[in-house]
Amino acid sequence: MSEPSSSPPSRRPIGVFDSGVGGLTVVRAVRRALPGEDVVYLGDTARVPYGSKSPRTVERYSLACQRFLLDRDVKLVLIACNTASATALPALREASPVPVIGAVEPGADSALAATRNKRIGVIGTLATVRSGAYEAAIAARDPSATVTALACPLLVPLAEEGWVDDEIALAVARRYLSTLLARDPAIDTLVLGCTHYPLLAGVLERAARELAGRPVTIVDSASAMAEWARRALDARHENRRGAPGTLACFATDTSRLDELAPRFLGEPLDVFDLVDL
């Protein structure tokens, strides 16, 4: 659907979707890296979370989200949800005429760039961890790296409750990371494999350091995804420069959006438009 090389930079927006509002951390990174781009964001807040659900359900909902973005003529789709990326990427790519970038491959790049001993920990939702997607993506890049993954179901509700830097958050971080570090005490890099987790980076970093007795590098997918997006647009000569791009946000349910969304986006936010999927 897109024209190569000689056509002028497209006015079409970049599409970003997530199960909820956590994906706004990716929008934030995209707007920093590609300030001239228009962005359309969809949060499937009526059906959030995806992370506790089966691959079949996640794939079905993710395809509906992508369809909504494609109907708005996006030139690129970013899956700002690790669960959807981990379980539905092949189906999403097959269904899309434009490039689709997930969270897992960029996150794997970030982890391998950061690790010194190739011992990588990954934390994420139940669905992401069950998928084995990070293990596969890291092994495809460097088969000598070791990946240890753990599902941490309580971290999303903690982040949404805003309990991100207190003794309960620290106790939860300690409980999960002590399990992870018991499985591989040599982990030197921890991938935040869920777009909600960057809000908890502080307690996770502290708990990991205390438990490991040394610093553990924390990485997430957001800035790497923005970099992948920039490269994809450059390759197709579709990136825009100049005037600041617009941001249009859509959601399938509006409850708590006003409260939660700015926390993830890091800037004030205009209204979300409500859509049914």
Add this chain to the structure above:
Amino acid sequence: MSEPSSSPPSRRPIGVFDSGVGGLTVVRAVRRALPGEDVVYLGDTARVPYGSKSPRTVERYSLACQRFLLDRDVKLVLIACNTASATALPALREASPVPVIGAVEPGADSALAATRNKRIGVIGTLATVRSGAYEAAIAARDPSATVTALACPLLVPLAEEGWVDDEIALAVARRYLSTLLARDPAIDTLVLGCTHYPLLAGVLERAARELAGRPVTIVDSASAMAEWARRALDARHENRRGAPGTLACFATDTSRLDELAPRFLGEPLDVFDLVDL
């Protein structure tokens, strides 16, 4: 759709639905109170939780759940989800040819039967608390009672994680209940306004007692709902006795069902059938 008085006790099942598996605590109470009844249960596990979502979305999803049960020819609908009861009961009753029993009115009965000073605390999801449904149901029964309600979003994921009797559960219970008891230090009865919360009754009772400096009575809706169901069937001569009734369970997503469902039902469970709504 049902015939009065002279017809023989109906072979039609009782229908129960919830956003997830927490409603199995209601099924447990129904099977204890009405052992001869067949029960059809639907958990909308693909779209769980409802508690963080808007009334519009909750009503839409609840109507789809009830439609599924009515299509299976149930003689009675139990809404084993406080959020759906609190926000969608009028729409559900209007759409149903058979009686519909929510969780809130029976819970209000239980609270008023238990309190001695008419100072009642209610904890539940964000949607349940925002609805004001418990305040309204209790005021309708006894205008002199005082109700103080608080949303506790972290309790459902804690119950699902199985962290129900440890220091993290206790710290979370303390944080919420200290807020509640600061608003009304005289509360003598605490309504668990969410079908997940009975799993946390132990830490909630302990935290309430420590914070109040005296025992606080914990009540939930499950056994009161079963009693309402018995009366509704008696009134219509539709209750069955004799051979133990059957239980058929349906869900919209199967992830974690094997692990979670027996915890709430309190007995081993045959397979869930997967349905799309």
